[in-house]
Amino acid sequence: MRRPFVAGNWKMNLDRASAVALAEGVAKGADSLVGVDLAVCPPSCYLEAVGRAIAGSKIALGAQNMYHQPDGAFTGELSAAMLRDLGCTYVILGHSERRHILGETDEEVNKKVHAALAAGLTPIICVGELLAQRKAGQTMTVIRRQINGSLAGLSPRQMTGIVIAYEPVWAIGTGEVATPQQAEEVHSALRKIVEDRYNDSIAGSVRIQYGGSVKPENAAELLGRPDIDGALVGGASLKVEQFLGIAEKAG
Numbered sequence: 101m102r103r104p105f106v107a108g109n110w111k112m113n114l115d116r117a118s119a120v121a122l123a124e125g126v127a128k129g130a131d132s133l134v135g136v137d138l139a140v141c142p143p144s145c146y147l148e149a150v151g152r153a154i155a156g157s158k159i160a161l162g163a164q165n166m167y168h169q170p171d172g173a174f175t176g177e178l179s180a181a182m183l184r185d186l187g188c189t190y191v192i193l194g195h196s197e198r199r200h201i202l203g204e205t206d207e208e209v210n211k212k213v214h215a216a217l218a219a220g221l222t223p224i225i226c227v228g229e230l231l232a233q234r235k236a237g238q239t240m241t242v243i244r245r246q247i248n249g250s251l252a253g254l255s256p257r258q259m260t261g262i263v264i265a266y267e268p269v270w271a272i273g274t275g276e277v278a279t280p281q282q283a284e285e286v287h288s289a290l291r292k293i294v295e296d297r298y299n300d301s302i303a304g305s306v307r308i309q310y311g312g313s314v315k316p317e318n319a320a321e322l323l324g325r326p327d328i329d330g331a332l333v334g335g336a337s338l339k340v341e342q343f344l345g346i347a348e349k350a351g
């Protein structure tokens with residue numbers, strides 16, 4: 101049985117005081133939630149402050165990115181060990197904004213996945229097609245390329261430490277959510293890819309989140325689908341009631 105997992109991606113938003121207030125609000129409200137794993141992923145400069153604010157709560161800490169090298173002359177980057185040091189459990193890797201705005205490739209995502217796992221972090225690997233690719237009928241070609249590229253060289257044991265997030269790029273921050281059918285179709289295809297690469301037991305246990313304009317109003321229908329195991333939430337994770345409203349639907 102897969103335990104649902106809802107994570108908030110705060111992106112490059114908030115300041116220190118509002119990040120701490122949001123974290124405290126979410127931590128307090130999460131007290132009464134059962135049957136769901138929760139995480140928040142603040143900007144890296146607020147990881148430590150948010151980590152303090154959620155200490156002792158049900159909320160885990162995640163980062164939005166990292167670099168694959170363990171240390172050295174890589175100005176501006178953070179290593180997996182540094183994120184662990186800051187109290188992170190999770191790291192989002194290959195988010196579409198990093199792929200499409202910052203040019204991150206599957207090969208780079210794959211190096212980061214290996215480095216994250218080696219340091220004891222759980223990567224949340226994001227995959228998703230552009231609107232033009234969906235319209236051209238290329239959704240599964242794109243998803244297959246991204247997931248196979250991101251998972252290259254991972255052993256079955258390593259695969260058990262992975263979370264996947266299906267985030268159609270056209271649904272991120274647009275208010276246009278994938279229909280539960282559209283999402284389920286890709287989620288079940290992703291699970292099949294994992295089964296073909298590994299086995300049915302690993303495919304049956306890997307958690308696959310949906311991301312893209314998830315709100316309390318549409319969460320129940322999406323999260324009620326058999327292969328959708330939670331949500332990666334952007335905009336709605338910046339409001340305590342909205343994030344908790346989604347989390348409630350997942351539990």
Ligand code: PEP
Pocket residue numbers: 109267271272273274275311312313314332333334335336
């Ligand atoms: C995201 O950026 O991961 C995301 C899903 O954003 P939003 O919920 O705002 O669409």
